[in-house]
Structures are given as structure tokens and as C-alpha cells.
Amino acid sequence: MVSEKKNFAHNDIETLRSRVIVERDRVTSTASTDFPHTYPGQDLAFNLERFKEMFKIKINRLSKTEMEFDMSGIDASIANAFRRILIAEVPTMAISNVFVMNNTSIVVDEVLAHRLGLVPILADPTKFDFKTKDDTPMDTNTIVFKLAVRCTRNPNAPTTETDPLKKYNHSSVYSGDMIWDPKGDQAERFKECPIKPVFDDIVIAKLRPGQEIDVEMHCEKGLGQDHAKWSPVATATYRLLPEILINGEITGESAVKFQQCFPEGVVDVVVENGVKKAVVVNPRKDTVSREVLRHAEFENKVKLTRVRDHFIFTIESVGSIEPQDLFVQAVQVLVDKCAQVKRALQAALHSE
């Protein structure tokens, strides 16, 4: 996966084209220049076959909520489009209307409604329609939850008890107290995977004896660009693969000092013929702190760059959609966008 090693002496067009150069006080060569007519003798026109050859994807780590993968051979403008779509344009379900029957807790209605809205809901958004302003709530576009909790004293608790969790019943209202109220054929449709909050232990409010919360909540399908509660990810980020180039050799005590300029595991000190020598073993672990560039002894001995088309992508899902599905959905959103614009442009030309 690591791209071909670049010689230090390279300060040529190839380096400028394919690397972002990290200097002591600035970052240069940041913009991509892979366009036709930019470099003499290089045909950089888009070619699907060549793209397929160059494009590589490798998943490093996957769990229910997190995924890290390497994507290389693609431009930042498209990788960034995927990232932006993940954050703002992959639809999810979230509570958007709260009907308050009774709320005597210290959390006021609007704050309570806001907190409820942010609770991630485990429901497949592809099985629901968007609800427009004029639509009435139906089983095809709305999920209903009910939350009815009343705090009471625990009669069995000793009088000396001070822990509210033991002294009272329902002193904390949790997301797990939200009860799904299936409408229409929802109970049948979601038999396999009943709709519920992703986590049952999110504290929504705290109550004391006599206080009560009784609300009905309506979930709708929405996009993160309208409100963060509809964002399916906690974060979706990428960073460029760091690269450390050494000019000649760094030996002796310098090698140890050099190693200490980087996080653990980036540089190894090996002993060759009784002489210590610094070797870069895993530049991926580097945070590109640029510490090494502060030392005069390493001047012109080391060069820090990043591979411009190698993205280390991390997707952290809030839990409603698994990260591997999220990425596919995000790319599909971009495909749909293209199709939509294409159709609209055809229509615009047709009507002229």
C-alpha cells in the first residue's frame, strides 16, 4: 500500500506533483496539479482504466461503530466529497417532534425536546420516506416513541441512604425508557430488528419524587445538513499518509536524538557494524509534529512530506448505521447527485 519510496534528492516535478511538502514554518505544494497540459509530455487526462489501475482501497480496522481504511489514487476533491456527504447528507431517523403531555422535571420542555432529538435511533432509514411539510405523519414516514416516567420514593431504602439511585425509583430517565409504539404494519415490517434507541443508558433527565415526564415523540427522516441530530457519524475524517525522507545516513547519538523527534514506532535505531543508524520503519504513525525540523543538526538531512493522493480515512458511526454501510451509502449519494443534475440539465436544455 505504501507508495514507491522517493529519493531525497527528488525535488523534481514528480515530487511536486505527488507530495505535499511539510517545511519548518509552512506547508507547500498543497494544491493538486494532476491536470492535462500542466506538465509537458505527461498525459493527465481522465482515463477510467488508468484510474481503476491506480485506485486502491484497504480496510485496516472495522467494528460496529468505527472503521479505518486507506484509500489511494483519488483526488482530495472527491475524497472530501465523500467525507462531507458522510457528515451532512446520509439520511438517518431522529426525533423531530415532541408532544409534551406533562413535564414537571427541572429540565424545561424545549431543552428536553432538544436532548431527546439527539438520541440516536436504531432504525433503517432506507425503509422510510422523507416527510415533507404537507405530509401527514404515517407509518411510512414516522416512528412514534412514548416516554412516561414518574419518580417515587423507594419504600425499601434505609432512611440513611443518600444515593438517589437507591433512595428513589426512576431518579434518572434513560433513553432505554423510551418505548417504541409501532403504527400500521411497522410491528410486522421491523420484526427482525425492533426499533429502539441505539444506547439504553443515555441520561435524558433526572427526577425527584413527585416529578414526572410524559411525552410522545415523532421520529422523521432527515439529513445532517438540516440538524446535527440527523448526522449518522460522530466524526468522519481523513489525513494524508506522512512520509519521512532521510538524506544519506543519520548515525551515532544523532540517530537516537532523531528517533526521539518522532512518536514511538516511527523510527528504529539499528546497529550496523557497531554504528547506530536511524531507519524510518512506520511513517504512518507519525503525527507530523515537525519536531525534527527544529534541530539544526538535521537541517538538509531530513525532509517531511505527505502523499497527496493517499487518504487514511476514519469513520466513526453514532451506531444507527454500521460504518461499512455508511461509506457505500455516502458514495451512492454522490452518484445520485450526479444523475439528478444530469437529468435537470437535460430538462433545462430541452425547455429552452
Next chain:
Amino acid sequence: MPSTKAIVRMEEDPIEIDTGKVTIVPGTMTEPQCATFCLQDEDHTLGNAVRWTLMKNPEVDFASYSIPHPSEARTNIRVQTSDKTTAVDAVFKGLDDLTDICSHVIQSFQAELAKGEFEYEEETAL
């Protein structure tokens, strides 16, 4: 100008088309080789990606995008091409290229996922 193939395909298309989605900014298409397209409800996500595929086309002399005002959900894409093509055809090619790229990304990702050569953590500590 629209190819006949494009029109036929559009009429067969059962999906409702939002005609206000794309407009050609009046006065910008002085000849078929240049035009500014205005995309409603689009932002950097599509604007920058299409700009890149447009610039990858050797027949495109100039391509750029801008969002004229941050409180209006609009993106303008300016395209100027050589005599061998037209601005409209360049945009169609740009969108097609982007679609091809995305399809390949999905395919490669799913192939990689199916291979299963990665660390899988059953449950992360929450």
C-alpha cells in the same frame, strides 16, 4: 445543445425532474463553448468534485466553481472549452466520469470488505 439521445432518455425517465435544479446563468453562454451553470441546493461537495473531473478533461480550457453568497444554497460552475466540444457536453462528461469513479469506489470497497483481510473488533468499549 442537447443530443437527441439525451432527450429520448429523458422522456422515458419516470422520475420527476426538478427543472429549477440546473439553470444556465443568462448571458454567460455567448457561444456554445462557454457557459456558467447554476446548481440549486448544491455546495462544495458536488461543486469541487465536478470541477476536478472537468479540469481532467483535456478539451476544457477553464473550469471553476463558486458559491456567490453563503446564505444562498447555490453553486455556480463556469466552463470554457476548446472548439472540439461544448460546455454542456463537457459538463455531461464530467458528471459521467464522476459517476464512473464512484461506481468503481463502491465496487472496490465491497470487494475489499468481502475479502475480510482486516481486524474486526466485535464490540468496542463504550
